[in-house]
Amino acid sequence: MSRRQTWATLAVILLCGGILVxxxxxxxxxxxxxxxxPLSTGAEERSEVCR
Structure with missing residues (x-):
């Protein structure tokens, strides 16, 4: 693999990782x-996920 292909592969991997994040x-x-x-119930608003 040439140096140019290595940099292109690295750039694609970083781009895909950034999109995923x-x-x-x-x-x-x-x-x-x-x-x-606004449509959640009181219990949902008090849940650990919503804190």
Whole structure:
């Protein structure tokens, strides 16, 4: 493998990892908003997840 291919492979791996982290954080915030948002019950709002 040439030096150029090595850098391209590393760049693709970093890009894919960054996208994975971004979507995981977005998904967690969305789930928290749905579970603890304005339509949640009092018990859900007092749960450990919503604190």
């Amino acid at each position: 971004l979507f995981t954080d977005v998904e967690l915030n969305l789930v928290r908003w749905v579970n603890c948002g």
